[in-house]
Amino acid sequence: MSALFNTYARRPIALVEGKGTIVKDQNGKEYLDFTSGIAVLSLGHAHPELVKALREQSEKIWHTSNLFQAPWQEKLAESLVKDTHFSYAFFCNSGAEANEAAIKLARKHTGKHHIITFKQSFHGRTFGSMSATGQEKIQKGFGPMLEKFTYLPFNDVDALRNAVDDSVAAIMLEVIQGEGGVNPVTDEFAEAIQEICSQSDILLIVDEVQTGIGRTGSRFAFEQTPLKPDIISLAKGLGGGFPIAAILGTKELYDTFGPGSHGTTFGGNPLGVAVAQKVIDIVFQPEFLNEVKKKSEYFIDKLKEAFPDGEFKVKGKGLLLGLESENEVGEYIGKLEEAGLLVCPAGTKVLRLLPPLTVKYEEIDDAVAILKKVLSRK
Structure with missing residues (x-):
């Protein structure tokens, strides 16, 4: 009997070792990890430069309160906003916390509290980020959500224009809905959102929790x-x-x-910032991002070759890809795992493919071969 709350439908393996794209379970079996911890392991498992950065920082100082100066945060903030239209950063610990901060900032800045988000979106599981999420299954059982959020159909320009009024503080969206089915925003919809926000006192919040830091082949999606x-x-x-x-x-x-408007105990701690700085130094190089785009094109071409009859439709961008079926795909997760490939779902009809950005071309070939073998079984 486990002493853990049963909040996760855990798979019956424990991953105990990893290097690059390859992981091993408690029995020594190897897998291609095309989950990357759900888009977390941007440089794969145990990247030597990240290990070095963490080790060196751990021998200096682990934690200081944000009551004191934090030059490591200053450097990382400058690296993130460099050559963008952004000027400032706030550091925290998780995507839900980041979205919570974004919601607070938008409401406080505009003096309004109405935020438009979209059906099938996912922004986190705190009350603010859960209230922003356009999926009833995430909210069910927790009582009234935070007021006031309006959930509109994604990529529906008319619905958006009809919903906007003077009460709206912000529009919040994912460039690619990850949990909701790997659904990319259309240019037409993005143009309409930008036009509305630019012409009104409405802020635009983009949730880049899953798509940011090179995942789609650019710094931010x-x-x-x-x-x-x-x-x-x-x-x-x-x-x-x-x-x-x-x-x-x-x-x-x-x-x-x-001062006093928002805060965090652990956000921006020296260990996390040291590792993130090294990630940024590597990922934000133009040649690295160009290579992500090349791998994406290669991966998409291979998937389309493997499934030419259209039974599985390729969706997404960069190395955030999905294979969409007309039927539920849950049964395939375990079968792919048995065959040595780890993937995760995006909704009930999409298999989400999230390899590390450092994935090798031969590993893409191996993954496609496993997908073809398993998904082609009738």
Whole structure:
């Protein structure tokens, strides 16, 4: 009998060792990890430069209160906002916390509390981020949600225009809905959102928790769209496996988040920042990002070759891809695991493929071969 709350439908294996894209379970069996901890392990398992950064920092200082100066945070913030329209960062510990901070900042800055989000979105499991999430199954059983959120159909321009009024503080969206089915925003919808926000007193929040830090082949996924957000949230890939998160905001928001307006005990701790700084130093290099795009194109082509009849539709961008079926795909998760490939679902009809950004081309070939073998069984 486990002493853990049963909050996760855990798979019957324990991963105890990993290097790059390869992990081993407690019995020594190897797998290709195409979950990356759900888009967390941007540089794979036990990347030597991240291990070195963490070890060196651990021998200096682990934690200081945010009551004191934090030059390591200053450096990371500058690295994140460099060559962007953002000016400031706030560091926390998780994607839900980052989205919570974004919601607080938007409401405080505008003096309004109505936020528009979208059906099938996922923004976290705290009360604020859960209230922003457009999925009833996430909210069920917890009583009234935080007021006031409106959930609109994703990529529906008319529904958006009809819903906007003077009460709206912000529009909040994922560039690619990860948990909701690997659904990318269309250019038409992004243009409509940007037009509405630019012409009104409405802030734009882009949740980059899953898509940020090179996952789609650019620093941030919004850079490949017409969107110019006021706030973005980051987590997952930012620490390459070490817990750290952030929001980035424009200079106009600076005075709104003054002393005492928001805070965190562990956010921006020296260990997390040291690892995140090394991640940024590696991932934000143009040649690295270009290689992610090349791997994505290769992966998509191989998937389309493997499933030419359209039984499985390829969705997504970069190395956030999905295989969508007309039928539920849950039964395939365990079968792929048995065959040596770890993937995760995105809703009930999409298999989500999230290899490390450092995945090798031959590992993509091996993964596609396993997918073809398992998914083609009738």
